[in-house]
Amino acid sequence: MLEKPLKAFLIVTLILIALGFISTAFNNSGSPAVSDEASQEKIVLEHKYFASANSYSGSIMTPTDCYTWESDIEIDNTDPERIKLILSTDDTDTDGCEQIPSRKDFTFVVPSSQEAQLVAVELNGRAVNFEILEN
Numbered sequence: 001m002l003e004k005p006l007k008a009f010l011i012v013t014l015i016l017i018a019l020g021f022i023s024t025a026f027n028n029s030g031s032p033a034v035s036d037e038a039s040q041e042k043i044v045l046e047h048k049y050f051a052s053a054n055s056y057s058g059s060i061m062t063p064t065d066c067y068t069w070e071s072d073i074e075i076d077n078t079d080p081e082r083i084k085l086i087l088s089t090d091d092t093d094t095d096g097c098e099q100i101p102s103r104k105d106f107t108f109v110v111p112s113s114q115e116a117q118l119v120a121v122e123l124n125g126r127a128v129n130f131e132i133l134e135n
Contacts, residue, residue: 042129043121049114056085056118056132057107065102068092073110080115086122 045058060069067089076082085108110116121130 042131043123044131044133045118045121046135047118047132048135052113053109053111054083054114054116054118055107055109057105058130059103059105060087060089060123062089062102062104064097064099066092066097067102067104069104069106071106071108073108075110075112075116080117081112082117082119083110083112084120084122085118088124 041061043058043060045056048055048057069087069089071088072086074084074086087106089104118130118132121128
């Protein structure tokens with residue numbers, strides 16, 4: 001179990017990263033959730049370890065730029081830690097959304113040991129295949 005200050009730091013960090021990407025990447029309006037085909041694609045993640053934290057960056061494709069996304073993580077405090085990244089998308093369409101596929105970038109910063117292992121990635125409640133590229 002994570003200590004409360006560490007858990008609070010992790011939550012604040014994830015929220016700030018998500019808000020930064022959302023505000024700078026695209027003007028999001030909305031549309032339905034990511035399709036089943038998207039959840040079957042492999043997500044490629046760049047991995048870095050710096051300042052006692054593992055960082056995973058990648059992107060997902062959505063049918064339109066009207067999608068927003070949220071993120072969360074689960075950490076099992078085993079030795080080494082086991083990390084699960086959780087992404088979910090939401091339709092925020094309020095009419096007038098162009099039907100053009102859009103890439104949504106994300107970054108997870110997970111305070112953990114260098115030996116921590118990413119064991120799962122979930123998109124809209126479904127496990128997805130992933131590949132880790134070391135940086």
